[in-house]
Amino acid sequence: MAIQDTAFQQCINPDCARTYSVDETLVACRACGSLLDILYDWKKLPVPKSLNFFEHRWSTKGTESEGRADFSGVWRFRELLPFYRDESQIVTIGEGRTVLQQADLLARQMGMKPGKLLLQYEGLNPSGSFKDNGMTAAFTHARMVGAGKVACASTGNTSASLAMFAALAEIRGIVFIGSGKISFGKLSQALDYGALTLQIHGDFDDCLRRIREVSADPKNGIYLMNSVNPFRLEGQKSIMYRILEARDWRSPDWIIVPGGNLGNCSAFGKAFMELKELGLIKKIPRLAVINAKGANTLDEVYSRQNVRWNGGRYDQTTIQKLYAAMDESNYKAHTVASAIEISRPVNLPKALRALDFMNGVTRQVDDTEILEHRALVARYGFGCEPASAASVAGLRKLLDEQVISPDEEVACILTGHELKDPNATVEYHIGAGPKGKLSNPPVPVEDDLNAILKAMGA
Numbered sequence: 403m404a405i406q407d408t409a410f411q412q413c414i415n416p417d418c419a420r421t422y423s424v425d426e427t428l429v430a431c432r433a434c435g436s437l438l439d440i441l442y443d444w445k446k447l448p449v450p451k452s453l454n455f456f457e458h459r460w461s462t463k464g465t466e467s468e469g470r471a472d473f474s475g476v477w478r479f480r481e482l483l484p485f486y487r488d489e490s491q492i493v494t495i496g497e498g499r500t501v502l503q504q505a506d507l508l509a510r511q512m513g514m515k516p517g518k519l520l521l522q523y524e525g526l527n528p529s530g531s532f533k534d535n536g537m538t539a540a541f542t543h544a545r546m547v548g549a550g551k552v553a554c555a556s557t558g559n560t561s562a563s564l565a566m567f568a569a570l571a572e573i574r575g576i577v578f579i580g581s582g583k584i585s586f587g588k589l590s591q592a593l594d595y596g597a598l599t600l601q602i603h604g605d606f607d608d609c610l611r612r613i614r615e616v617s618a619d620p621k622n623g624i625y626l627m628n629s630v631n632p633f634r635l636e637g638q639k640s641i642m643y644r645i646l647e648a649r650d651w652r653s654p655d656w657i658i659v660p661g662g663n664l665g666n667c668s669a670f671g672k673a674f675m676e677l678k679e680l681g682l683i684k685k686i687p688r689l690a691v692i693n694a695k696g697a698n699t700l701d702e703v704y705s706r707q708n709v710r711w712n713g714g715r716y717d718q719t720t721i722q723k724l725y726a727a728m729d730e731s732n733y734k735a736h737t738v739a740s741a742i743e744i745s746r747p748v749n750l751p752k753a754l755r756a757l758d759f760m761n762g763v764t765r766q767v768d769d770t771e772i773l774e775h776r777a778l779v780a781r782y783g784f785g786c787e788p789a790s791a792a793s794v795a796g797l798r799k800l801l802d803e804q805v806i807s808p809d810e811e812v813a814c815i816l817t818g819h820e821l822k823d824p825n826a827t828v829e830y831h832i833g834a835g836p837k838g839k840l841s842n843p844p845v846p847v848e849d850d851l852n853a854i855l856k857a858m859g860a
């Protein structure tokens with residue numbers, strides 16, 4: 403059966419709902435400008451009867467018989483993202499081979515029972531962040547449509563991932579980053595992998611506006627890789643599949659994720675909507691999306707202004723007013739968690755849909771909470787970058803408020819590797835600012851045996 407018969411793109415606005423072929427390259431509905439989903443006619447597809455189906459791939463992973471797709475933590479679930487024409491088109495580098503870690507030491511620090519706190523280490527992806535889950539899908543689509551140049555705006559991780567996949571797929575990669583807004587770990591990756599790196603005078607929101615402008619004109623021949631690209635989100639659904647897989651296909655009570663441009667939480671919502679529709683899962687976990695205080699648009703819109711998905715007819719006026727007020731005051735997002743320093747999250751409508759479906763909540767955490775929880779994860783887990791720790795800081799808040807109880811099962815998504823932003827870590831331990839609760843500065847010692855032994859407490 404031709405791929406056009408089983409997979410298509412559809413506008414998420416229920417009053418429009420226009421459909422497009424998967425062969426088209428779009429980042430918004432041509433008719434009304436809303437976001438697009440990738441949808442499937444499941445009845446015509448070989449959908450597994452139970453999630454256990456995917457376990458047979460464990461034995462074939464990476465062998466020739468089943469091909470390279472099983473080696474990927476995204477594509478071993480390929481029946482749940484069947485938009486590609488044939489497996490040979492898949493662009494993969496072994497992304498998504500990440501782990502769900504039971505973090506009992508951290509659970510104790512958080513006042514939770516053993517076995518209840520789980521950390522999903524997406525920093526263990528090849529480029530060091532969860533973005534690889536989405537890039538593999540978007541690059542597969544880019545190859546399908548014969549894209550010659552791919553580009554994104556980024557706070558750093560998207561650009562690192564894009565640059566890595568562009569090199570792999572031998573497609574020209576271009577990244578727009580805000581001047582001075584990107585951590586060195588991430589910048590070094592984009593440069594090393596050979597992407598054309600444009601440092602725009604402005605922040606992420608400015609970069610995204612520009613790249614959308616550039617890619618909107620077909621003359622420029624740019625395939626846009628930001629999370630407005632619905633194919634990217636298809637790959638990011640797999641983070642949820644892996645959490646289920648690690649738990650013998652049982653849902654936890656909660657999924658907690660940092661919110662920036664809101665692609666990840668949107669993808670999680672879609673994953674569970676589909677699993678439910680396919681009868682592959684009964685229990686839907688609740689979703690908590692955590693903003694940084696200085697980049698809190700979702701929390702403002704959802705928890706303060708009470709905007710709800712409302713079947714797709716959400717209150718756009720309130721959101722437009724908020725953005726107009728931001729424009730008026732020349733508001734810029736500002737947080738130490740540079741990865742989520744975003745004030746106009748493009749996936750806001752899809753995030754509202756995910757919150758609706760997963761009975762979700764939002765919260766915001768300040769920079770001190772983020773830094774202290776990053777240090778806690780480093781000490782009692784094994785590290786993540788500041789933005790990722792927003793999930794754990796948000797968990798603390800929700801425990802304090804008794805929204806989450808200490809014996810509920812909670813999976814926090816650690817979106818990026820600790821080494822992405824070593825400056826933040828070093829600053830925490832030896833910076834000139836106020837000492838953190840877990841600051842552990844190096845001890846200067848003379849090159850003298852007695853002095854060394856004394857310093858060691860011997």
Ligand code: F0G
Nearest residue numbers: 556557559560662663664665666817818
């Ligand atoms: N955590 C990390 C480490 C990120 O890099 C990002 C986003 C997020 C969380 C937020 O995820 O956008 O799906 O809500 N980074 C983007 C980038 C914006 O350009 O690398 P989201």
